[in-house]
Amino acid sequence: MNPRPRTRWTSAAHCWDETGEHHNGTPTYPWGHAPAGLVTRRQLRALGLAPGGHDPVAQMLRPRRRRPAEPLTAYLYDITTAVDKRTPTERQHVAIRAMNRAHRICITCRTDAGYRIPKTPPCEGDCIDCAGVAGRIEGYQPETDVA
Numbered sequence: 443m444n445p446r447p448r449t450r451w452t453s454a455a456h457c458w459d460e461t462g463e464h465h466n467g468t469p470t471y472p473w474g475h476a477p478a479g480l481v482t483r484r485q486l487r488a489l490g491l492a493p494g495g496h497d498p499v500a501q502m503l504r505p506r507r508r509r510p511a512e513p514l515t516a517y518l519y520d521i522t523t524a525v526d527k528r529t530p531t532e533r534q535h536v537a538i539r540a541m542n543r544a545h546r547i548c549i550t551c552r553t554d555a556g557y558r559i560p561k562t563p564p565c566e567g568d569c570i571d572c573a574g575v576a577g578r579i580e581g582y583q584p585e586t587d588v589a
C-alpha cells in the first residue's frame with residue numbers, strides 16, 4: 443500500500459526517499475545528494491545535452507523554513523537517456539532576429555525603440571514616448587535633450 447505522500451518538509455531527512463515511497467513514487471534526494479548520473483536540466487545544458495523528451499526520473503528537495511509545504515525542487519534527468527541539444531540553424535537565427543526586431547518597432551511612430559515593446563498596458567505595442575503622449579503612463583514627461 444502506498445503511504446500518504448509527505449506534505450511538509452522541514453529537514454533534509456524528509457528529503458531522503460530513494461524509493462519515492464512518500465513522494466508519489468518519485469525517487470527523492472536532499473539538495474546536493476543526487477546519485478551520479480542524475481542531473482538537472484541546467485547541468486544537461488552545460489554538457490550540451492537535452493532531456494530528449496524524457497521526463498525527470500527523480501527530484502532533489504531543499505526544505506524552506508518559511509514554506510514547509512513548498513520545498514525548493516530540482517527535477518533530475520537520467521544522463522544516459524539525454525540527447526545532443528538542438529542547435530538552431532542559420533535560417534532559424536535569421537528568423538529569430540527578424541522576430542526580435544519586429545517586437546522593437548512601435549506600432550504608432552514605426553521607429554525602432556531599441557527595446558522589446560510590451561503588448562500589455564500601458565505600452566500596448568507603443569514605445570514609451572507614444573504611450574506617454576497617449577496619456578497611458580502616469581506622470582510621463584517627454585524626454586528633453588540633455589546633450
Ligand SMILES: [Zn+2]
Nearest residue numbers: 548551569572
Ligand atoms: Zn512610438
